[in-house]
């Protein structure tokens with residue numbers, strides 16, 4: 569059987585486990601701890617199965633209009649996709665070339681970016697985060713590193729640390745001629761948003777998702793906001809690939825969720841409070857916990873191997889995530905769950921770490 573040369577060179581992204589046979593406290597893929605809003609249930613209950621006979625609206629107009637209204641923009645400033653992963657994946661062929669300077673993103677960030685770069689054969693370079701895991705905006709100057717574009721997750725993953733808006737603006741100013749993609753998958757949990765800078769910077773694309781803050785990871789829906797030329801470019805890629813990336817039920821569910829912001833603000837504030845309480849408690853127990861503005865914590869304890877912590881938690885029925893790599897392997901990443909889940913997690917991780925340090929683990 570013949571396979572492409574491209575295929576042989578690819579190492580795909582590994583998604584967090586979705587367990588099938590065992591019930592875990594699931595803190596491994598940053599899903600929301602709380603259910604979707606009441607209107608989402610309403611849409612599901614009222615949905616007419618006959619409507620599935622027809623293809624969905626290829627422009628997802630209802631959703632684009634709802635989002636545009638919410639942000640005071642026009643629908644032509646909005647692109648929608650099958651999860652923000654798909655949109656990030658479309659960004660590579662839309663904005664980047666093979667024989668060009670590298671795309672820049674931090675050495676520790678969302679591990680899908682290098683996978684897309686490899687898929688499209690696009691060169692990339694990874695300026696290091698500072699020793700404290702914050703983004704150094706100065707590294708993204710063309711004088712330091714000539715590039716064909718920048719991708720910054722803000723808050724960053726898996727660290728959870730947010731770059732202040734002036735840092736984003738510094739990167740935008742330094743790269744006026746090339747795109748700066750700000751992946752705001754976790755912005756609603758307390759980070760800052762670059763959305764207000766859209767009017768001023770024609771090189772800014774903000775990418776968002778319904779998976780985290782809207783508790784809708786199961787429908788696969790994301791959106792991007794930017795000036796029209798960037799949005800049109802993504803449209804050309806999408807329509808060269810699949811006209812119908814969002815199904816008709818997803819379009820309705822996502823639009824309904826946008827109209828329930830009071831509910832979402834409430835649950836996400838609750839998650840931020842649980843997160844901050846857990847970080848305080850874990851620090852008091854001797855853990856290093858990075859300052860998170862997201863719905864997860866990135867933590868480690870001196871003398872305790874991250875992978876061992878991950879495995880021992882899994883044995884106790886608590887799923888977290890461990891990332892290999894010189895700057896991440898001491899840590900585990902744990903999604904902020906409900907009060908009860910977080911209580912169980914904090915107790916277990918302390919007990920396991922103490923056991924390992926005292927030779928009983």
Ligand code: PMP
Nearest residue numbers: 651652653678725753777779790
């Ligand atoms: N960006 C970041 C930083 C993420 O952590 C994730 C979730 N894995 C995504 C984008 C993709 O989210 P989704 O495709 O569910 O919108």
